[in-house]
Amino acid sequence: MTDEERLIEKLRRIEALFSRPGTDGERLAAEKARERIMARLAEFERSDPAVEYRFRLGDEWSKRLFMALLRRYGIVPYRYYGQRRTTVMARVSHAFVDDTLWPEFESLQATLQEYFDEFTNRVIADALHGDTKDAEERKRSAGELA
Numbered sequence: 001m002t003d004e005e006r007l008i009e010k011l012r013r014i015e016a017l018f019s020r021p022g023t024d025g026e027r028l029a030a031e032k033a034r035e036r037i038m039a040r041l042a043e044f045e046r047s048d049p050a051v052e053y054r055f056r057l058g059d060e061w062s063k064r065l066f067m068a069l070l071r072r073y074g075i076v077p078y079r080y081y082g083q084r085r086t087t088v089m090a091r092v093s094h095a096f097v098d099d100t101l102w103p104e105f106e107s108l109q110a111t112l113q114e115y116f117d118e119f120t121n122r123v124i125a126d127a128l129h130g131d132t133k134d135a136e137e138r139k140r141s142a143g144e145l146a
Helices: 003-018 030-047 060-072 094-127
Strands: 051-056 087-092
Touching: 003 094, 030 094, 060 087, 060 094, 087 094
Parallel strands: none
Antiparallel strands: 051 087
16 A cells, blocks of 8 residues: 555545544445535534635645545635635535534644645655754854844
8 A cells, every 4th residue: 555545545534533433334335425524414403503704724735635524525615816726615504614614624624634734744855865853953143143
């Protein structure tokens, strides 16, 4: 299994976790997980009508992930003219954002960030220099500039 296949499998397991599966067998079926989340979204929207949200994401990778997650659940992402490219607007219920959407996004984002960090370190170490640790910290001398 390649690194990418392992990453995809891990992302599917995260999605299954947030769908609150009923049995262990269901956990393995990604489509069943999506269907359960869609049902929960519909449930939330009946009791907690959708409102317009503005999500400010830190970078293009986060935005792409978040928009894919919204679209997966049938939520249409948009932005208004003049908004930053990393801003995503969506109409969704508060409860769905708090209980499912945002926690799932954070878990997926953390998994992808870990993968990106490992991949970047590996490429830098192989292509440039094996030492990829952060710069050392030193105390300043009395006469040095800030």
